[in-house]
Amino acid sequence: MRGTVASLAAAALAARGVSAGRMIDGRLAARAADNTTYDYIVIGSGPGGGPLACDLARAGYTTLLLEAGDDQGDNPIYSELGNFNIAGNDPDSRWDFWVRHSDDDAREKAFAHYTWRTANGSFYVGTTPPAGATPLGIQYPRAGTLGGCAMHNGGVCSLAQDSDWDIVVNMTGDTSWEASKMRQYLVKVEKNTYLPANTTGHGFDGWLSTAVQPARWAHDSSLPATRVLKKLAELTGQNASDVASLVNKDILGIEPHKDTRNSFYNMAQHEDKGGKRSSPNNYIKATLKDPRNFPLTVRLHSLATRVLFDTDTKNKANASVPVATGVEVMSGASLYGADPRHASATKTAPRSRFWARREVIVSGGAFNSPQILKLSGIGPAAELAKFKIPVVKDLPGVGERLADNYEGSLLALGQQPVGGGVITLMFKTPNAAGPDRNIFTWCGAFSFEGFWPGFPTDYGPNEYECAMVHIGPHSQAGTVRLASADPQVPPDINFNFFLNNGTEDLQHLADAANLLRTAWQAAGAPVLPFAEKHPCPGTGAGNCTDAAERALLKTQAYSHHASSSCAIGAASDPLAVLDSKFRVRGVQGLRVVDASAFPRVPGAFPVLPTIMLSAKAAEDIIADAKKAVHKK
The missing domain is CATH 3.50.50.60 (FAD/NAD(P)-binding domain)
Structure with a gap:
């Protein structure tokens, strides 16, 4: 049909x-x-x-x-x-957005990869710029x-937590957002390449290929990486004798208590079996x-x-x-x-x-969607007036509540390579409130410390890192504000990192780093001692305090998962921009469908949840179109 x-x-x-x-x-x-x-x-x-x-x-x-x-x-x-x-x-x-993490200029310029434009037009990255350099900010590249x-x-493909979907139900009463119902959109879009056909909860005929990498290395107990893996299992309540099978666990699978269980996984990515990007x-x-x-x-x-x-x-x-x-x-x-x-x-x-x-749908992303709405007269009236933009609809929430995962890393150099492959682990830190896991980490012989022109730094074959994504950050106070009425001028973006409940979130990251550092000591000779670069520089396993770790993480945390700047919310919420069908409140024929619509960051990596959200939006829009025809 x-x-x-x-x-x-x-x-x-x-x-x-x-x-x-x-x-x-x-x-x-x-x-x-x-x-x-x-x-x-x-x-x-x-x-x-x-x-x-x-x-x-x-x-x-x-x-x-x-x-x-x-x-x-x-x-x-x-x-x-x-x-x-x-x-x-x-x-x-590459689109270079130069963002802020706070209103504190000294804190901003303490970011190790703060970027400047030099007098000759090139970039300088660091904290001691040459004379005449102009501050740009913290690079946040978009494509x-x-x-x-x-x-x-x-x-990286991971699912939103069930509560990330259910929050829309609780806000709006729209039960089509229930977590159990949202999986149908994964089944619809996915073309799974790593599981037997017809595995429950997965799709095999969609357009988005998903694949995993073999983890055979975990069978080799002589590898330092396997010793670290077993220690991580012990520290997170898993069976250390079964790590070779645990690391092949399906990260997109259906399992009871999926959001609360400490567990290793095999990282899924949107690619085909040959490593070609699927997008x-x-x-x-x-x-x-x-x-x-x-x-x-x-x-x-x-x-x-x-x-x-x-x-x-x-x-x-x-x-x-x-x-x-x-x-x-x-x-x-x-x-x-x-x-x-x-x-x-x-x-x-x-x-x-x-x-x-019929309709216009804005899908510019967490930075550009609020910018487009504001340039069109949809946004906070006072901000629009500042740029002499006629107000079509006063919506105070456009560009507010910008959210992101905090990201950080434990990075060190061993005396020799650690070997092995990537360890993917989701776990809950000891002091985290609520039942859900709050850390997604992946460990291996790589280096990633955020974004700047020319990232990342290659520290050689002895580098070892556990990158960390903080799931469910408590502060959601970022803003996307117009810098000009000229549509070619990027907006001013301030994430306001750690503005609310900052000490709590920073302690979660410090607790995660402490657990990972403890596991690293199991690597043994000849890898040890690790020369840690951050967050606790040196060679001791516990050579800095939690307070020192929190202080460093506060200035050096980065991010790449912006969301929620045009968020769905309750009709009674003055900052709600969208209803549960993605319709912009107070106007007709206009929707926003991208990560800016999420009321909060969906899990650890938003790309797959955003694709699922898109499939749901298509279903909602087509249903509305059919209703309109029926009414005629």
């Missing part, structure tokens, strides 16, 4: 002179489709918007997908998942390319190439500047309700100021307008 609907829609498009399934490079066809009307316009092709646009087109609705970047899908830097650090540094897709940040990330880029390309001619149009190099509204529409109570009717777009390469190739001359790029007969 779906194919029949799509074919009919494609025929209707052809009759109007509009082709189905095409990709337009904005540089070459800047005004080729100006004033065209689509059923839906989706702004942003990342894990939220890309799959959503495909699902809408596959359901037979004419859909325009706007992407400000280009297509790097065939570039091995992106298509080979193992190149993710190179991809994160690549100026062909301006078809597929969004799923094209430069490490591909929205692949799904978009497959939709465009499908012989069923789904009515999807993709415009690259197309920077959405604002959503257009009809402000004369009346609701049933005869009150005016703004209705989103289209999008204004600038066409050209490197238009956005965060692009390192951006030049001021691009301000003269041509502008086009496209129209939506």
Whole structure:
């Protein structure tokens, strides 16, 4: 039936002179489709918007997908998942957001990888800049390319905690968000490559490939890494004699008490068996190439500047309700100021307008979605007035409650390599309140200390690290504020790390580091002693206090999982931006579908939960469209 609907829609498009399934490079066809009307316009092709646009087109609705970047899908830097650090540094897709972690300038500039622009235009990274250098901030790279940040990330797939889904039920009363119901969207999107077909709770026919790496090394008890693994099992209440099987546990599996049990896992990633990245880029390309001619149009190099509204529409109570009717777009390469190739001359790029007969969906991510809403007149009235932006709807919560996982690491150099492979562990620290685990860690012979131009530092074959992600941080006080009414100027972003309950969260990270450090001592000779670089520099197993660890983690914590800046919330919440169906409150025909919609950060890694959220949004939007047809 779906194919029949799509074919009919494609025929209707052809009759109007509009082709189905095409990709337009904005540089070459800047005004080729100006004033065209689509059923839906989706702004942003990342894990939220890309799959959503495909699902809408596959359901037979004419859909325009706007992407400000280009297509790097065939570039091995992106298509080979193992190149993710190179991809994160690549100026062909990199958008440099320079963020703050607090309002304290001294604390900001104590960040070891604080970045400056020198007088000759190059970057300086560190705490003692040369004379004449201009402070930029802490780098937070995003990906301006078809597929969004799923094209430069490490591909780690983990699920949200059940409470992250259930919080929407508790806020809004919408039971479709219950955790038990949300798994259907994993089944829908997943193409599992590492389990027997038809394993309960997994999908095998979706568009997103998931794979794991073999962990045969854990059978070798002579390896220092295996000794560390066994000690970690002991410290977290697992069977040390069974670690070889425990490390192959399915991290996406169905199990009782999945959010409360300390457990090793085999890290899943969105890639195929050959290590090729699987992302929205692949799904978009497959939709465009499908012989069923789904009515999807993709415009690259197309920077959405604002959503257009009809402000004369009346609701049933005869009150005016703004209705989103289209999008204004600038066409050209490197238009956005965060692009390192951006030049001021691009301000003269041509502008086009496209129209939506049904809805506009904003999927720009946690930084750009609130920016687009505000530029369109949706946001805090006082902030809009500051930039002389006419208020369409006063929504104080737009750009507020920005959240993120805290990330840190225990990094040291051994006397010899530790060997082995990656250890993936989720556990609860001793002083954490509530039943759920609060730390996701992965340990191995690598180095990762956050983001800066040229990251990471390679310390050689003896490096060993346990990277840590703090799940469920207590502080959610970040902000995304306009810096200008110019859509090419990135917003001001302040995460306000540790502003609320900061000591508690920092102690969780310190407790995790202490447990991991204790396990490391099991590596034995000839690896020991470890020369720890951070958070406790030196060679002793306990050579610094918790207070010293907390102080260092406070200045050196980093992040890469921004969410919640346009969050779903209760109707009674003045800072709620969306209802449970992703609709922007107080207007019609406008939704936000990306990680900014989550009321809090979903688990440890948001990419898979965001893809699941996108699949749910598609279902909700299509259901609403069918209801509207039925009413007519």
